[in-house]
Amino acid sequence: MASPSLAAAATSPASSPLTLDPTPLASRPAPGAAAAAAPRKRPVLLLDHRPHPASPAPPPLLSSTAAGAAASVPPRRKKASHPPRPRWQTALSIAAKNAALLAALLYLGDLAWRWSHPPPPSPPRDRAALEGYAARVDEVEASLARTFRMIQVQLEAVDRKIDGEVGAARGGLLALLEEKRLALEGQLARLDARADELGDALAGLKRMEFLRKDEFDRFWDEVKGSLGSGPGSEVDLDQVRALAREIAMSEIEKHAADGIGRVDYAVASGGGRILRHSEAYVPKRGNIITDWFAGDKADPEKMLQPSFGEPGQCFAMQGSSGFVEIKLKTGIIPEAVTLEHVSKDVAYDRSTAPKDCRVSGWYEETSGEAQSSHAAKMAVLAEFTYDLEKNNVQTFDVVAPDAGMINMIRLDFTSNHGSSLLTCIYRFRVHGREPVYPGTIGSHA
Numbered sequence: 001m002a003s004p005s006l007a008a009a010a011t012s013p014a015s016s017p018l019t020l021d022p023t024p025l026a027s028r029p030a031p032g033a034a035a036a037a038a039p040r041k042r043p044v045l046l047l048d049h050r051p052h053p054a055s056p057a058p059p060p061l062l063s064s065t066a067a068g069a070a071a072s073v074p075p076r077r078k079k080a081s082h083p084p085r086p087r088w089q090t091a092l093s094i095a096a097k098n099a100a101l102l103a104a105l106l107y108l109g110d111l112a113w114r115w116s117h118p119p120p121p122s123p124p125r126d127r128a129a130l131e132g133y134a135a136r137v138d139e140v141e142a143s144l145a146r147t148f149r150m151i152q153v154q155l156e157a158v159d160r161k162i163d164g165e166v167g168a169a170r171g172g173l174l175a176l177l178e179e180k181r182l183a184l185e186g187q188l189a190r191l192d193a194r195a196d197e198l199g200d201a202l203a204g205l206k207r208m209e210f211l212r213k214d215e216f217d218r219f220w221d222e223v224k225g226s227l228g229s230g231p232g233s234e235v236d237l238d239q240v241r242a243l244a245r246e247i248a249m250s251e252i253e254k255h256a257a258d259g260i261g262r263v264d265y266a267v268a269s270g271g272g273r274i275l276r277h278s279e280a281y282v283p284k285r286g287n288i289i290t291d292w293f294a295g296d297k298a299d300p301e302k303m304l305q306p307s308f309g310e311p312g313q314c315f316a317m318q319g320s321s322g323f324v325e326i327k328l329k330t331g332i333i334p335e336a337v338t339l340e341h342v343s344k345d346v347a348y349d350r351s352t353a354p355k356d357c358r359v360s361g362w363y364e365e366t367s368g369e370a371q372s373s374h375a376a377k378m379a380v381l382a383e384f385t386y387d388l389e390k391n392n393v394q395t396f397d398v399v400a401p402d403a404g405m406i407n408m409i410r411l412d413f414t415s416n417h418g419s420s421l422l423t424c425i426y427r428f429r430v431h432g433r434e435p436v437y438p439g440t441i442g443s444h445a
Helices: 004-011 031-037 064-072 087-116 125-207 213-226 237-258 300-304
Strands: 273-277 315-318 322-340 356-362 379-385 393-397 406-413 422-425 427-433
Touching: 213 237, 273 300, 300 315, 300 322, 300 427, 315 322, 322 356, 322 379, 322 422, 379 393
Parallel strands: none
Antiparallel strands: 273 322, 315 422, 322 393, 322 406, 322 427, 356 379, 356 406
């Protein structure tokens, strides 16, 4: 069943697709009065439902309010109806609308896609500046690294050059120091030799007997007494000269006897003999110097006989060290020993002379001798050094303070003056005195 509004709309003339209430707002009844007069119906908005030109157009539907308004509005003049549009325009309009709708849908889809996939935010300008600054810092660091490597290579080259120069300077300095050291060692060696010479000279001075003032006064008194002068009388110079001449002649006669004017208790002609000695040197034939020691010349008794200063008249022992044991003529109290070598004025080679020597003595009981109180223990009598720069005949005093009576002497030499083949002894003498009563020998090891 059709509603009254629809029927009214159907009977109303079709003025426009949308029919509204044309009554002005001032002439409209008040809301309270209208409500009191009759209930007001809800207005309805009707859309344009014009039919297609090809089909008959149905009458437009109006709401009850519009129908009532239309009934109350006086009819207007009808406008002239337009002729129907052609089909191609309609189709074109529909296509345009669809295209517009499709474009709107595509735009909305693109907006939705962009909204769901937002682009990454672009870096701020400060970050880009920081990245540029970091890039420049990296470039500076790379440049500094290259510069550092170049400096390191240059430093290594400089170090190698400095090491080479320092090595050369060190080598030169070491060579100079070695040369100075050798020169200093040579000077020290010469100084040691001079010191040894000085020590020997001091030892000789100590062995020399100097007259003290009281001894000289006593000697002068004896001279005056020998001249027949009184203690307060003057001594004539001619008398002193005559006395000196007599003393000199006496000493000359005494020295002419055996060269030193002292009794030798080891001389072979007086009864001294060689008991033992170290290995004798046996030279090879064909050398003018070594031939002196060959054959009958290699006799140990030569050490106890005068050599008369003739080169080669000695006994040679092998090596630079050795010993000789001598039996004396009789028991004596030893006072000194004398060692003789060839004079430097006539010697061919003096390197065979003994240098460092030690003399020991003891008393040896002979067969048939009654038991005595003499000790048989060896005692050191003297230690000395034979000096080539002094006289060829050198006498050394016995330094043992309690030396008793001895009849055996042992000479030990531990070195010579340079020869490694042999050591020659031209003559060895022992001086002393015969005791009235035999004493006892000192017990020295």
